[in-house]
Amino acid sequence: MNEGPNIALLGSLIGDPARANMLTALLSGKALTASELASVAGVTLQTTSSHLAKMEAGGLISRRRQGRHHYFSLAGEDVASVLEQIAGLAARQGHQATRTGPRDPALRQARVCYNHLAGERGVQLFDSLLARQFVAGDGEQLHVTAAGTQFLAGFGIALADISKPRRPLCKSCLDWSARRSHMAGTLGTALLGRLFALKWARRQPDSRIVTFTRTGDQRFTETFPV
Amino acid sequence: MNEGPNIALLGSLIGDPARANMLTALLSGKALTASELASVAGVTLQTTSSHLAKMEAGGLISRRRQGRHHYFSLAGEDVASVLEQIAGLAARQGHQATRTGPRDPALRQARVCYNHLAGERGVQLFDSLLARQFVAGDGEQLHVTAAGTQFLAGFGIALADISKPRRPLCKSCLDWSARRSHMAGTLGTALLGRLFALKWARRQPDSRIVTFTRTGDQRFTETFPV
């Protein structure tokens, strides 16, 4: 009767408000404890524990024990990508899409998506690298060109250091606010990290919003022109 | 409190087994009546009507009245894409992924995804067009090259006829079975239609499976070599 995999199970996992809040919080890429997740979800610790167990069993999140703390994070980029795409659907047909508060524009501007830069800034970064042929795309599977390797080295990212055997170096990830692709994968993570290290941008505490400094904004546009 | 759009609502819509079955059936791209959907979901017509109203309000499906029949179809390619990606998550972590029955390999081989070709065949088609530079990609936004326009004309597809002002001509769509991109968009639809018109392949009744004829298989690989 069932053809293909079990969609309903995952849907119901995402479908609960408390769980959806937790997942959204985890989209920041930070690993959060059960207590922190209970706080963002607005339910007690017992309830949270139950939710976390279900999401772990469903493969949405993974757990890392450290002392008496349990740190939870999204199971992978594919999970983050699906969450962002669902958010995209909801945003598109604006309807009951939680009237855009003051923080919303900032989210569209620049935000963390699991571990890379999303929003208009993320799209700009991606487009710039593509336009100058530093990365070349065949769909969502991307690779860095020779010129790109050199450019990235100048930017402070040594590809040899970050390329892992299995994980794709860079992939594209669809953006819900801009409906465009931005850079995910190991390279996407490295780029975001470099932005922070250079102090061009910093993450707002307890939020997915990324804010650029005055000079960082300028440098960013110089380095990644459209 | 809520940052970003309402994920939980869409998740819960997808999360109900009856609705998930209906959505999966609609992934075939066919417009189905309420009665047909009731049949695939295994619930009564009343229940189905309720589900359909909710999914319509949620923007997942759209309705077209024709006489006393109501035809339902997915609201758009973005919805289809999300569904396929969720299926991909479920398939990946194999778990309770409904032990792969005999039909499963066929689904991986070639299937209809909303209105274009997915599965290994779909990936092959996409890769071939990219490798020969008939389409060029910058992420998920793709465009047809001059050489591609000519090639497609020879294949029986006149781009001028199918390009609409607003809809993107071709986009990539992530595949749950192959975890690769395949061709969606207007061009993807046209290509699938051409395969049917040439009788290289046909759709299995009441299924998303696409089967290639003996000669069709041969011609397809000749026309779209890897």
Place this chain on the structure above:
DNA sequence: TTCATAGTTCGATCATAAACGAAGCATTTA
């Protein structure tokens, strides 16, 4: 007109699962 088919709406039932209190386990601190 009458009858049949397709679908919706209403109301009631019922089952699932979300939520929390209480208790238990594990780890760290005192």
Place this chain on the structure above:
DNA sequence: TAAATGCTTCGTTTATGATCGAACTATGAA
């Protein structure tokens, strides 16, 4: 050692929503 913290497990309550029967609307056929 004892006490506190972080989290899980168990058992119960409760609320949401899926389901279906019955009644109603609309289109088509006889």
